[in-house]
Amino acid sequence: MQFLAPYALVGFLLALPIVAFYILRVRLRRREVATLMFWQEAFQQRRLTAWWRRLRHLLSLLVQLMLLSLLVLAAARPLLPWExxxxxxxxxxxxxxxxxxxxxxxxxxxxxxxxxxxxxxxxxxxxxxxxxxxxxxxxxxxxxxxxxxxxxxxxxxxxxxxxxxxxxxxxxxxxxxxxxxxxxxxxxxxxxxxxxxxxxxxxxxxxxxxxxxxxxEDNVAITRLAPRRSYLDPRQLQVLIEVHNYSRSPRRITVELDLNEHPIDVMPIELAANGHWRTVQEYLTDEGGVLTARIDDGGALPADDRAWAVVPALRKLEVHLVTQGNLFLEKVFEAMANVQLSVSATLPQHIDRQAVVVFHRRVPAQLPANPTIVIDPSNDCSLWRLGGEVHQPLVATSQSSHPLMAHVRLDQVLMPQARRLTFTQPATVLASTIEGEPLYALVERTGGDVLVLSANLDESDLPLRTAFPIMMANALAWLTHQSPDGNVATPTGRLAEFPWPDGVSGQLVAVSPTGRRMRVTRIASDRGAFGPVDEVGVWSVRLANEQQGARTKRLALIAAVLDEPRESNVLxxxxxxxxxxxxxxxxxxxxSTWWYLALAALALGTIEWYLYQRRWLA
Amino acid sequence: MPEPNLLDQEFLRKLEYLSLVSRRVFRGQLLAQRRTRQLGAGIEFADHREYAPGDDYRYLDWHIYARHEELLLKRFHEEEDLHVYILLDVSRSMVLENERKLWFAKQLAAALAYIALAEMDRVAIMAFAAEPVAEYPLTRGKGKVLSMLRFLQELAPARSATDLRRACGALVHRRAKTGVVLLISDFYDPAGFAPAVDLLRYHRHEPHLIQVYERAEAEPSFVGDVELVDCESRARDQATIDEAVLRRYREAFRRYQEQMRAYCREHGLACTQTPADVPFDRLLLEMMRRAGTVE
Structure with missing residues (x-):
């Protein structure tokens, strides 16, 4: 037999005082009375013999010891072998x-x-x-x-x-x-x-x-909400919405779209049984904020009746073009609505640290500590040495998965002339020739990355292709960390990542839509993360030492959505x-045995009390 | 409990008050103011009896002889001083847990003696336990009150048992004149009260039984296994006391008291039973009132 709480067996030591009290109790209390004549008359009817009195005491002791044993054993929680x-x-x-x-x-x-x-x-x-x-x-x-x-x-x-x-x-x-x-x-x-x-x-x-x-159960879910700014016109906000009907019958619902709680669209739609609906809508706005999509009568599961996304506000980018004159370059940047372009033949003395500098052909030996784009370089600098000309280069490889090459196809582009480059620092080649000569490369450095395109624009038809403005838009987005795709909502159950706010070094917390606080971890010099995210809605990142309930500054907003069709499909x-x-x-x-032991102890205690009340027990 | 003192002014005022009440309201009905049954040459007519040869002709009722031609002799009460004997129990049982019972008995004795002395009766006090332990001799006159109170005050409890018959025997064997015998005791005598009272009656005394007891003696409340010790005989008895035993004890106590009352009713005696925690003056007034209505 085992005991689950063997330390309770120490309770058997209580038997010592019980026995001691028993020894003390068997010595009768002496009581002086005025006369025995009435007592003797009272005792005549029932007088306990001395041996019964002694036996009664012994019986009482035994009952008490048995009661103690039952209680101690119950407390020790015995486990019988079969149990x-x-x-x-x-x-x-x-x-x-x-x-x-x-x-x-x-x-x-x-x-x-x-x-x-x-x-x-x-x-x-x-x-x-x-x-x-x-x-x-x-x-x-x-x-x-x-x-x-x-x-x-x-x-x-x-x-x-x-x-x-x-x-x-x-x-x-x-x-x-x-x-x-x-x-x-x-x-x-x-x-x-x-x-x-x-x-x-x-x-x-x-x-x-x-x-x-x-x-x-029947359910209708918003399965996707993806906003982005148009590559061609950043003032255009393109929103992809997808709704799925996980029901056994067709449904007619209304999709409402809000930006910062102001309605921007209402779409009545019809959905076939187990069908889905998808659309891309465009809206002209510079405004950023929280985009919310919701459906009415979304069925049994409310978590997927709404979806959120954070849309970046349109920010003017300062671009300074240093060129002896190139109409293509000037026009491509002028066409971008979010660009404020200035053109000069030489690099000005003072230039904003955030401004993007675009060099056409002539570059200084030491590039400025700004985000920089170099088109068709004509001389060496600290990052590369210029080699000979490459004739009729064909684009053989391009990293289409890289954000800089998103939606950019160079395989049909004619580039009769380019310059051979030998980088003095590690560089990421985004596009190269059959011989492996880099045509488009990225050099990452502190202060601002440098992008180099070695093709001669005057000889190429690249400026005439749609790939060129997209390429430049990607380049500006990369260099300014402003993605046109906006912040994709974090699926629940995953870690939410966000760019670490500039100039903030203290501990941050993420506050859930219902007000819960979650600790934020800095996973890189420029990235923070928290999670896993378990609530849908918009989470805000704040300073940890700011008092709760006070008007606090939101350093970042992260949308979280239920992005798992198998959870939405409650059918x-x-x-x-x-x-x-x-x-x-x-x-x-x-x-368990202890319960029966405790019950027996209770029963024994009750019987003892009953017998004691009738003086059958001492 | 304050130290008892029979000589303080408060107590004496109470005694005087009781004496006045006795004299004005219950005149001749409490103690010594009653006439004795002695018939003789008094002046107060008692009754008639038939003439027998040798009787004094002076007491023949000639008026009755003139009317009915019957010779009847007139009888008269003979006036005589009343003797009041107070037998006070000072045995161990009177002071078992405290001296309240004895103190109460002393107060009663003092008050009754005071009233008797005030009425010019003769009073004697005998303290007894297993045998007489102290005596205050037969005294007459209110001038002896203080010495009588001093005697009671200085009376110490005895360590011995109660023997009522021996105490009463000691009284009657001295060939004392008959009178009222006030027997103040708890009456916890294993031999009972009847032999002692019978003895008094046989010797033509008029016994008055006053039982003083503690309420705890009438209704004890302790239970459990105990060894009971008789405080007088030191006899022991081991027993288990429960509610049933207590109930039978109370019944036995009540039965004993009832026996006393029945005995007194049967023989035309006065009987007073009182717990020791009541004011003694109130008890005495009650006794006077009862005596008035009974008589």
């Missing part, structure tokens, strides 16, 4: 992902029903069985490690909050399995609706029991009968 054999460790895994916020018929959400189911398991599982509680989102983690203390487990259950993050059930199950060193007696119970990234790959097993939660809920678990196992009486 030990049947004892199990249970990991209750609750899916608290976005789909579990689906409201079923009635008012309760799937998570509330899962919590109720788990509570039933807690009350029915044998009391000696250890139980741990885990959740799946925003990442699988343990909310209560193995314990037999039911109030702690119930408290942990109550604390589980719904999230808007997707679930990874297999990772959660693997984490649960890793909690125990004895897999034979370990069982995992998964309370989930099966709407998860890997829901289709989860199957019941000997050690994995599934409690399916919920039934198939695909587990309804297969094979998922049904056999329910919590029951043991004889359903109670």
């Amino acid at each position: 030990d054999k049947q004892r199990r460790d249970w990991s209750l895994v609750l899916d608290n992902s976005a789909s579990m916020s689906t409201r079923t018929r009635g008012d309760s959400t799937r998570l509330e029903r899962a919590r109720e189911q788990a509570r039933k398991w807690l009350s029915r599982l044998p009391e000696d069985d250890r139980i741990a509680i885990l959740v799946t989102a925003p990442r699988p983690h343990v909310v209560c490690s193995f314990t037999t203390h039911r109030p702690t487990l119930r408290k942990a259950l109550r604390r589980i909050a719904p999230t808007a993050a997707p679930a990874r059930l297999r990772r959660a199950i693997a984490l649960a399995r890793s909690l125990t060193s004895d897999p034979q007696r370990h069982r995992v119970v998964l309370f989930s609706d099966g709407c998860a990234v890997d829901g289709q790959r989860v199957q019941p097993a000997e050690d994995l029991w599934i409690e399916p939660i919920g039934s198939a 695909a809920t587990w309804t297969d009968k094979r998922f049904d678990s056999p329910g919590p196992p029951t043991r004889f009486g359903g109670r």
Whole structure:
């Protein structure tokens, strides 16, 4: 026999004072009375013999010792061999992902029903069985490690909050399995609706029991909201919206679009059953801020009825072109709405540190510490040595995945002449000839990166191609860290990254849409991150030491959306009968030995009190 | 409890008050102011009896002979001083836990003696336990009040048991003149009260029983296993006391008191039973009132 709380056996020491009191008590109290004549008359009817009195005392001692033994043994929580054999460790895994916020018929959400189911398991599982509680989102983690203390487990259950993050059930199950060193007696119970990234790959097993939660429900979700500024006209805001109907019937809904809470568009749409709708809309605005898309009557899951994105405001870029004269270059920058262009033959003495300097042909030996673009260089500088001419270069390779080459195709461009470059510093070649000569390269340096295009624009048809303004727009966006694509919303369940605000060195926190604060980590000199993000909406980054509730400065805004169709598709809920678990196992009486011992102690105490009241016991 | 003093002014004022009340309201009905049953050559007519040869012709009722031709002799009360004997129990049981019971008994004795002396009766006090332990001789006149009170004040409790019969025997064997015997005691005598009172009655005394007890003796409340020790005989008894035993004890106590009252009713005696925590003057007034209504 084992004891789960062997230290309680120290309680047997209490037998010493009990025996001591017994020895003291058997010596009768002496009481002087005025006369014995009435007492003797009273005793005549029932007089206890001396031997019975002694036996009565002994019996009383035995009852008290027995009572103590029962209480001490109950406190030590004995585990009988057959009980030990049947004892199990249970990991209750609750899916608290976005789909579990689906409201079923009635008012309760799937998570509330899962919590109720788990509570039933807690009350029915044998009391000696250890139980741990885990959740799946925003990442699988343990909310209560193995314990037999039911109030702690119930408290942990109550604390589980719904999230808007997707679930990874297999990772959660693997984490649960890793909690125990004895897999034979370990069982995992998964309370989930099966709407998860890997829901289709989860199957019941000997050690994995599934409690399916919920039934198939209709839902309509905004699955994408992507704004960006037009490459051709940055004042144009292009917005990609995608809506999916995860319903068994066609739906007619309205999509509303707001910018900074001002409506900018309302679109009534019709969606076929399990169909989707996608559109790109353009809006003319310099304004930046929070773009919100929402649908009415979005179905059972509210988390995907709205989507957010942060749109950068249009900022004027100062570009200084140093050239002896090139109409193409002047016109391409003049055509950009967000560019303020100045042209000179030589580099001015004073130039703003943020301004982009464009050199055409002639470059100084030491380039200025500004973001710089060099077109067709004609002399050496500190970054490269100029080689001979390359005739009829053909673009063989281009890094189309690089942001600088986004939407830029150079394979059909004629470039009769270019200059051979040998870089004195590491450079990223974005486009090169068959011989490997760099045509377009990036040199990263502190103060401002340098982009070099070695082609002769006067001889090439590149300025006549649409690739050229896109190439220059990409170059300006790269050099000024202003992407035309805007800030893509962070999918829930992932880390949110953002550019570290200039001039801020203190600790930052991210404040969720509901006001929760999350610590921000600086992952690079110019990047910060926090997460995993578990709420949809707009998170704001602020200084940690600013008082809560005070009017605080928002250093960055990050939109978070539910970007997981398998969470939005609450039609695909587990309804297969094979998922049904056999329910919590029951043991004889359903109670542990300590409970019966405590009950026996209570009964014995009651009997003793009854007998004591009638003076049958001392 | 304050130190008892029978000589302080307050106590004496109470005694005087009681004496006045006794004289004005209950005249001749409490103690010594009653006539004795002695028939003789008094002046107050008592009754008639038939003439017997040798009787004094002077007491023949000639008026009756003239009317009915019957010879009847007139009888008269003979006036005689009343003797009041106060037997005061000072045994160990009177001072078991404190001296309240004895102090109360002393106050009663003092008050009754005061009233008797004020009425010019003769008063004697005998303190007893297993046997007489102290005596105040037969005295007459109010001038002896202070010495009587001093005697009571200085009376110490005895360590011995109660023996009522021996105390009463000591009184009657001295061939004392008959009178009222006030027996103040708790009456915790294993031999009972009847033999002692019978003895007094046989010797033509008029006993008046005054039982003084503590409420805790009438209704004890302790329970559990105890060794009971009789404070007088030192006899021991080990027992377990529960509610049932207490109930039977109370019944036995009440039965004993009822026996005393029944005995006194049967023999036309006065009986007073009182706990020791009531004011003694109130008890005496009650006694006077009762005596008035009974008589």
